[in-house]
Amino acid sequence: MNSYEKYRMHPGPYYTVHISHEGAQTYTDLKEAQKVVMNYPDSHPEVHTTWAEADEYRESAPKWEGLYTVDEDGQHRYVVYVTARRDLDYGVGGIGVWFGENNPCNFTGPLEECGISQKRAELFAVYQALQIIDQRSRLEKWQIRLNSKPAIRSLTTELEETRKNHWKNDEGQLVPNADLYFSINRWIFKRTFYGDIFSFKHVCNPLEDGNRQVLLLAERGLDEPLYVSPYDD
Numbered sequence: 001m002n003s004y005e006k007y008r009m010h011p012g013p014y015y016t017v018h019i020s021h022e023g024a025q026t027y028t029d030l031k032e033a034q035k036v037v038m039n040y041p042d043s044h045p046e047v048h049t050t051w052a053e054a055d056e057y058r059e060s061a062p063k064w065e066g067l068y069t070v071d072e073d074g075q076h077r078y079v080v081y082v083t084a085r086r087d088l089d090y091g092v093g094g095i096g097v098w099f100g101e102n103n104p105c106n107f108t109g110p111l112e113e114c115g116i117s118q119k120r121a122e123l124f125a126v127y128q129a130l131q132i133i134d135q136r137s138r139l140e141k142w143q144i145r146l147n148s149k150p151a152i153r154s155l156t157t158e159l160e161e162t163r164k165n166h167w168k169n170d171e172g173q174l175v176p177n178a179d180l181y182f183s184i185n186r187w188i189f190k191r192t193f194y195g196d197i198f199s200f201k202h203v204c205n206p207l208e209d210g211n212r213q214v215l216l217l218a219e220r221g222l223d224e225p226l227y228v229s230p231y232d233d
Helices: 003-009 030-036 051-059 118-136 149-164 178-193 209-221
Strands: 014-020 023-027 046-048 067-070 076-087 092-098 107-111 141-146 197-202
Touching: 014 030, 014 051, 023 030, 023 051, 046 051, 076 118, 076 209, 092 118, 092 209, 107 118, 107 209, 118 141, 118 149, 118 178, 141 149, 149 178, 149 197, 178 197
Parallel strands: 076 141, 141 197
Antiparallel strands: 014 023, 014 046, 067 076, 076 092, 092 107
16 A cells, blocks of 8 residues: 555545645644644645545645736836844854745744854845745746845855856855855756746835845744755755
């Protein structure tokens, strides 16, 4: 008997996690289902009394309640806010990714890399946002908003300069954060190859709702359960 047949014979209840446009997964153990959405505060397992109900839910298309804008070039884009916070006493960082109110893709989590710099924490947050977009959304045009001018500079001018130099400085050594520059560039290249569009924008108004919400997620991330690094398989 395979695992699929075993689940069908289970008397229930069933717990289905539908956090991706690529499909959903049903569990018979609530703790197992909750673990899948551990760092997604607005994503929750759906409870079903029968396998048929779980089947129907898995086959349904999830609703995307994303933020939407039109940029200065007239391009229609979906918006995601990204930021990072550091605990200077413990030297760890928390990251937040906010797609909109009650959006199941909203993310919060810690970065337990001791002594992490603000720049590196922000690059991690952007990389996490790109992964969520890649794994959980079919939308194609994105505007990634950050409240840090240094972060914007890192993702535009600095990334392009280091890419041209193969992620090395004039002495032939890898520049700081070369691993994240490379990973972010790879993910963006992968998506733009298929026609997706990405842009970065600085949030000038600290009272902007998306900025306030993502700061709360980053602050919460400092105390969340251990975040699995995007490099872990």
